[in-house]
Amino acid sequence: MSTIAFAIPGDIDLPTGGYAYDRRLLAEWRAMDVPAEHVPLPGSFPFPTEADLHETGRALLQRPYDDTLLIDGLAYGAFPEGIAAGLAGRVVALVHHPLALETGLAPEMAQRLHERETAALRYVRAVVTTSPATKRLLISDFGVPEARIAVALPGVDPAPRATGSAEGRPxxxxxxxxxxxxxxxxxxxxxxxxxxxxxxxxxxxxxxxxxxxxxxxxxxxxxxxxxxxxxxxxxxxxxxxxxxxxxxxxxxxxxxxxxxxxxxxxxxxxxxxxxxxxxxxxxxxxxxxxxxxxxxxxxxxxxxxxxxxxxxxxxxxxxxxxxxxxxxAALPRWRETATIVAGICLPDFGRKGG
CATH class of the missing domain: 3.40.50.2000 (Glycogen Phosphorylase B;)
Known part of the structure; x- marks a missing residue:
């Protein structure tokens, strides 16, 4: 079985939902004995320097050819088409949400990111996204074939019920x-x-x-x-x-x-x-x-x-x-999420049922 080389830009410990999702995948895979490795990428994405793009290309190309390159969309969506084409057929892109939809971008930058992500997504083997809504968006606005997209909803941990504020308090x-x-x-x-x-x-x-x-x-x-x-x-x-x-x-x-x-x-x-x-x-x-x-x-x-x-x-x-x-009670758990993503990245794992 090959390894999942999970390429993530920047500090994986940052307190955001996207990084929390990535961290939990890695943690669950360790517990499940899924062969996976964190591949750190430069933190300048989604606006990488030429030097950082060179470093990224080197880090990915040195991976064994039978590894699956699972690349967080914060980086993959910003790949120039030349880099994406060079990795054609090896990449599973994890798209939390399209880069061009980040609030506050200048219209020219949003358009540039949309074009770049659309081009990069043509070369993926598969896309994993975190919601049916984002899947629909990738089909309609980015031209990704529906058959290439899998949805892996984020898991949630059981938690005690909130008690609320004390009586008489705001x-x-x-x-x-x-x-x-x-x-x-x-x-x-x-x-x-x-x-x-x-x-x-x-x-x-x-x-x-x-x-x-x-x-x-x-x-x-x-x-x-x-x-x-x-x-x-x-x-x-x-x-x-x-x-x-x-x-x-x-x-x-x-x-x-x-x-x-x-x-x-x-x-x-x-x-x-x-x-x-x-x-x-x-x-x-x-x-x-x-x-x-x-x-x-x-x-x-x-x-x-x-x-x-x-x-x-x-x-x-x-x-x-x-x-x-x-x-x-009906929310998915993180083990379910990790199993779905592992099955997309490692078909042999999926056929064995985890």
């Missing part, structure tokens, strides 16, 4: 995700500015150093709305501290403009939390209707209305929390 809202334009936190602050008459507190958990301009804008928006005492920017925190944050939460909110899946939504479901989220990308399908109120991405007024309807209605929050807890 309602605790939680949002999780790095402070980058795509996460839509500026819209969330605008929505909450109109709800200052309600008794709530918001914690935003996520790296604050990924986009300094976005962080400055978010802080300015919070200050301008005079919400500094009610919104906490907690930054990236350890897993244990994040679990504690989920435990004391009453309502989970995700204002993202686009998500390739939305792993934080299933993490919230696993804790039995009612959700307010957008319909950006795959998020509309990730959260079940019975457990979530959904609004169009970027619509602060609609987001405020949805938040108010749950803040003001404890009975509705409880019924949606029950629906979330029930839905959690």
């Amino acid at each position: 309602l605790h809202l939680l949002a999780v995700g790095s402070v980058v334009p795509r996460k839509g936190y500026r819209v969330l602050v605008e929505a909450l500015a109109g709800l200052r008459d309600r008794d709530w507190r918001l914690t935003i958990v996520g790296a604050t150093d990924r986009s300094p301009e976005t962080m400055r804008d978010l802080v300015a928006a919070i200050d301008s709305a005079d919400l500094g005492g009610r919104i906490e920017l907690a930054g990236a925190i350890p897993d244990a501290a994040l679990a504690e944050a989920y435990a004391r939460t009453d309502l989970f909110v995700m204002p993202s403009l686009f998500e390739g899946y939305g792993m934080v939504l299933t993490e919230a479901l696993a804790r039995g939390l009612p959700i307010v989220c957008t319909t950006g990308g795959a998020a509309a399908e990730t959260a079940p209707d019975a457990a979530a109120l959904k609004v169009a991405p970027g619509d602060a007024a609609a987001l405020a209305k949805a938040l108010a309807s749950l803040i003001d209605a404890p009975a509705l929050r409880r019924s949606m929390a029950d629906a979330a807890w029930a839905a959690a």
